[in-house]
Amino acid sequence: MVKVIYRDRQWTVKPGSTVRHIIEAAGLNPESVLAVRDGKLINDATVTRDGDTIKLVAVVSGGV
Amino acid sequence: MKCTRCGGVAVIQMRQHRLQLCEQDFIEWFTAMTRRTVDEFRMFTVTDPVLVAVSGGKDSLGLWDVLLRLGYEAEGVYIHLGIDEGLAYSDRSLEMCRAFVAQHQPQARLHVVDLGQQYGQTIPQLARTKTRGRGKACALCGLVKRHIMNRVARERGVAAIATGHNLDDEVAVLMQNTLHWQTGYLARQAPVLEEQDGLARKVKPLVRFYERETAAYTLIRGIDYIYDECPFARGSTTNRYKEVLNELERHSPGTKQQFYLQFLRARESGRIAFGEAERVRLQPCRRCGQPTTAGDLCAFCRLWE
Numbered sequence: 565m566v567k568v569i570y571r572d573r574q575w576t577v578k579p580g581s582t583v584r585h586i587i588e589a590a591g592l593n594p595e596s597v598l599a600v601r602d603g604k605l606i607n608d609a610t611v612t613r614d615g616d617t618i619k620l621v622a623v624v625s626g627g628v
Numbered sequence: 629m630k631c632t633r634c635g636g637v638a639v640i641q642m643r644q645h646r647l648q649l650c651e652q653d654f655i656e657w658f659t660a661m662t663r664r665t666v667d668e669f670r671m672f673t674v675t676d677p678v679l680v681a682v683s684g685g686k687d688s689l690g691l692w693d694v695l696l697r698l699g700y701e702a703e704g705v706y707i708h709l710g711i712d713e714g715l716a717y718s719d720r721s722l723e724m725c726r727a728f729v730a731q732h733q734p735q736a737r738l739h740v741v742d743l744g745q746q747y748g749q750t751i752p753q754l755a756r757t758k759t760r761g762r763g764k765a766c767a768l769c770g771l772v773k774r775h776i777m778n779r780v781a782r783e784r785g786v787a788a789i790a791t792g793h794n795l796d797d798e799v800a801v802l803m804q805n806t807l808h809w810q811t812g813y814l815a816r817q818a819p820v821l822e823e824q825d826g827l828a829r830k831v832k833p834l835v836r837f838y839e840r841e842t843a844a845y846t847l848i849r850g851i852d853y854i855y856d857e858c859p860f861a862r863g864s865t866t867n868r869y870k871e872v873l874n875e876l877e878r879h880s881p882g883t884k885q886q887f888y889l890q891f892l893r894a895r896e897s898g899r900i901a902f903g904e905a906e907r908v909r910l911q912p913c914r915r916c917g918q919p920t921t922a923g924d925l926c927a928f929c930r931l932w933e
Contacts, residue, residue, distance in 0.1 A: 595874040598640075598843055605639040605847050607648065609629040623843040624796075624857070624870055 566612045570597070570620040583618060584608035590620070597622055640844050643881035651848050658845050662694045662833055669819045671831040676787035677701045678831075681777055682728075682738070684721030684854040686846040687792030689728050691834055693849060695790065696733050702790070704729075705780050707773055708742040710750020711765075713859040721854045728851055739784075741776050747932060751860075758931060765860040768931075775928035778918060781828035788829040796839035798832070799888045800869035815902040818892070825910040826919040838884065839870070 565576040568586055577586055583599045583606060599606050600619045612618060629638040631650035638648035649657055665671070672678050680695065682688040682704040695702040706725045711717040722740065729736050744750040749757075751772065755765040781789050798817070805813045821830040834842055846853055861867070876883045894900045910919035913926035920926035925933070 593871075593874050593878055595838075595840065595877045596871070598840055598847065600847065605651070605844055607629045607638050607641055609641075621843065621847065621855075623840040624867060 565614065567617045568620065569617065571622065577612070579612050579614040579616065581612060582608065583610045583612065586612065586618065587620060592620065596624065639848070640841070642838070642841065644838070644877075644885045654844065655848060658837070658841065659694055659697060661836055662691075663698055665819070665836050666698075666700075666831075666833050669831070669835075671790070671820055671833060672700070672787045674699055675701070677703065677784065678788050678790050679777070679781050679784055679786040679828075680704045680790045681773070681792070682706050682725050683792070684724035685792065686851075686853040687794055687797075687834060687839075687842045689724065689792075689851050689853050690842050690846045690849070691790060691792040692728070692736070693732060693851060694845070695833065696736060702736070703784065703786070704736060704738045705777060706738060706740050707776050708740060708744070709769060709772065710742075710744040711752060711858060711860065712750075713752070715856065715859060717854075717856070717859060724852055724854050732849070732851060739780060741780065743772060743776075749932075754931060766864070769860070771927055771931075775916075775918060775926070778826075778828050779916070782826070786828070788831045790831050790833055792834055792842070793832040794834045794837050794839050794842050795884060795888055796870055796873070797866070798835055799873055799884045800866045802888055802891055803869050803873065804865065811902040815895075824919075826912065826917075827910070836889075 566579050568575050568577060568590070570590065570592070577589070584594055587594050587597055587599070587608060594608055598621045599608060599610070600621055601610070601616055629641060629648055630636070631638045631653055632647050633653045634650060636650040639651050640654055641648040647657070678695065678700055680688065680692045680702050682692055683706070692702055692704050704725065706722055708718050708722055712719075725738055729738050751765055751769050754768050758768065777789050802817060805817065819832045819835045823829040873884050908921050910921060912918070913920045913929055914924050915929045916926060918926055918928070
């Protein structure tokens, strides 16, 4: 399975789908997030593999 | 997905540029584009000292990093606003700035202004007691930051204050001002705000980048930044406009870029005009000497009355 992390949420999806599909299935806009695997940025056409942990990073974020 | 330049594995696709790049080529592209923006809008030169307003967020730390990598004389200023709200938000933001210096740019100089220590009250305290801030800490925060940044810029004798505003920030403001036909604001919105009567010059070198590109830059460079939004900014109007614009961008790549850059070009060429931007008369505040439209004390000094 593939573990997906977004902010304080975590869920799992079946391997084999693209990052873009995971983002859209979560109801997120691909323009608003970046995907990171093993600490490295990955493009959203990347096909996920069993055992992956994908962290979705919201691009609108902190700082005052 | 392959890198357009080297054929390696692309880490980011930028559909508005028809470009997809690997880590190394993205960093080179981002750096060159920053340099191009600084030059195109004549923001500053390599010998001009610049003050970067850092917040601990991705844009300002990314900006400071890329300017230093380009060889600019960029000092940082962090204003500790005393925002805690159970999250130690200001403390953690400052820690991000200090960690950035220690890990990435140890020669860089960071100035810290602590609002509570230097002036006696934090933003949340001011917001509770002042009419201006009642229920709206963001209005107070903007006033305080503008005043202190200008003060530090004057003390340091810098050529400009550089802020981390990206294209998404600018286009959200542009949309808001257009929908409300705020022609005065539309006349003034620009990548460079020239010095005026004691107000330091302000520049926005990241104004050509989408927010996801500034986030990608900091991620690839391994710069830690404060990920959480300011507790007072949650649900802000600007963020709602950004959501709408990103929805348009998703279906029509390049919409945000076109809206903003064509606005600048149309105004520059005279195809759209808002009349002369109203030039307000500024005079020195009796107490602090900073420029103000008020007759006696500036809005910042009145906060402490």
